[in-house]
Amino acid sequence: MSPRVCPSCGARYSYELERCTFCDTELVDTESESGVVLAVTEVSVPSVGHEDTPYWCALLETNDGGTLIVKLGRSVLVGQHVTVGVPDEAERIVVGVLGTGLMGKGLVELLLSCGYDVVWVARSQASMDTAREKLTERLSRVMDEGELLERYRRLNAGIDMSALRRCDLVIEAIVEELEAKKSWLRTAEKAMRSDAVLATNTSGLPLDELACVLERPERFGCLHFFNPATRMRLVEVSVPDTTSAATLERLEAFSRALGKVPVTVSSRPAFVVNRVLMPLINEAVRSLEEKAAPAEQIDEAIRLGLNHPMGPLELADLIGIDVIVDIMDNLVSRTQDANYAPRPMLRQMVEQGHLGRKTRRGFYDYSAPRA
Ligand code: NAI
Numbered sequence: 241m242s243p244r245v246c247p248s249c250g251a252r253y254s255y256e257l258e259r260c261t262f263c264d265t266e267l268v269d270t271e272s273e274s275g276v277v278l279a280v281t282e283v284s285v286p287s288v289g290h291e292d293t294p295y296w297c298a299l300l301e302t303n304d305g306g307t308l309i310v311k312l313g314r315s316v317l318v319g320q321h322v323t324v325g326v327p328d329e330a331e332r333i334v335v336g337v338l339g340t341g342l343m344g345k346g347l348v349e350l351l352l353s354c355g356y357d358v359v360w361v362a363r364s365q366a367s368m369d370t371a372r373e374k375l376t377e378r379l380s381r382v383m384d385e386g387e388l389l390e391r392y393r394r395l396n397a398g399i400d401m402s403a404l405r406r407c408d409l410v411i412e413a414i415v416e417e418l419e420a421k422k423s424w425l426r427t428a429e430k431a432m433r434s435d436a437v438l439a440t441n442t443s444g445l446p447l448d449e450l451a452c453v454l455e456r457p458e459r460f461g462c463l464h465f466f467n468p469a470t471r472m473r474l475v476e477v478s479v480p481d482t483t484s485a486a487t488l489e490r491l492e493a494f495s496r497a498l499g500k501v502p503v504t505v506s507s508r509p510a511f512v513v514n515r516v517l518m519p520l521i522n523e524a525v526r527s528l529e530e531k532a533a534p535a536e537q538i539d540e541a542i543r544l545g546l547n548h549p550m551g552p553l554e555l556a557d558l559i560g561i562d563v564i565v566d567i568m569d570n571l572v573s574r575t576q577d578a579n580y581a582p583r584p585m586l587r588q589m590v591e592q593g594h595l596g597r598k599t600r601r602g603f604y605d606y607s608a609p610r611a
Pocket of ligand 1: 339340342343344416441442444464465466467558560
């Protein structure tokens with residue numbers, strides 16, 4: 241159901257209602273709007289049939305960087321991601337995240353910002369401790385100490401898979417390696433309740449091969465988030481043939497509840513976005529290898545010539561060069577098309593440990609502030 245808005249006072253409703261409870265004007269349908277709460281005020285007013293009705297006015301930063309004031313029928317917290325028109329129930333489930341890398345951290349940040357209860361599982365206590373430190377640093381930029389404590393009360397972080405028993409949905413975000421994912425997915429499924437849904441964040445490993453190691457393949461699918469998970473609006477939703485229609489619906493609804501736009505795609509290798517992006521990055525690297533121009537100028541040419549917000553080399557640094565090489569290698573082995581093979585410079589960078597932003601060195605040097 242699309243949210244309804246009052247054309248007179250701007251109140252929005254996420255349930256079937258004919259007239260505004262504040263000013264009795266007839267409501268009209270509207271598009272979903274979402275963003276991060278920058279400020280919120282609680283207001284109490286008398287309304288039709290009620291002496292004192294509270295509502296909340298929130299200032300949202302929208303996904304395109306604009307601001308928007310919305311009137312809500314529920315309280316929200318500063319830093320929370322809110323989608324107007326999404327029922328509160330959708331936000332009450334417990335979500336598990338496996339992995340403490342770039343995507344694991346980003347997903348936990350997104351989920352805590354949206355007010356979810358989160359169970360976060362790492363393969364070692366040391367990697368969890370480092371990831372928590374980074375998460376605290378990032379959340380502290382958008383919320384004060386009290387809010388941070390409130391969010392951390394919702395977080396159960398550790399290395400014990402049995403904690404996944406509480407989860408309604410678990411998202412796996414470990415390294416892009418088939419055998420490692422199979423093993424983690426199988427172990428996670430054993431720890432989860434039989435009614436819970438398991439999703440992988442793979443960038444393009446074969447979903448049917450992952451599904452076939454599971455006891456409940458009908459409750460398994462892919463939620464392919466993009467980096468940074470808190471800001472990127474797209475989620476590619478993809479499922480193998482064994483997934484039930486109900487699971488696909490849950491994955492799409494969950495993406496919407498996070499304020500994302502789910503685009504459901506077939507489980508072809510690398511889905512849609514990476515299938516288009518990987519050749520672009522590879523050709524940009526070839527241009528660099530052939531000394532067509534320095535990295536800054538190649539990126540600038542693509543930004544201005546194709547109207548992309550980021551150049552392919554800076555985007556490669558953001559994604560992680562090792563992740564890109566894994567995706568390209570998987571593409572070659574699954575399509576038998578050598579055109580997807582990573583350029584020699586990419587492999588060399590992985591050997592040298594120049595993996596992009598996460599190691600502070602990739603096509604650019606991040607150890608010092610960039611001009
Ligand atoms: P990352 O390299 O930052 O993190 C990988 C995580 O996997 C770390 O927590 C590491 O400790 C863990 N890990 C490594 N080897 C393991 C093993 N053998 N068993 C269990 N855990 C292991 O990688 P990132 O970027 O977070 O990627 C994770 C997943 O998300 C991959 O499937 C990747 O394709 C996908 N993805 C990545 C995006 C990106 O922009 N980096 C975007 C969308 C999806």
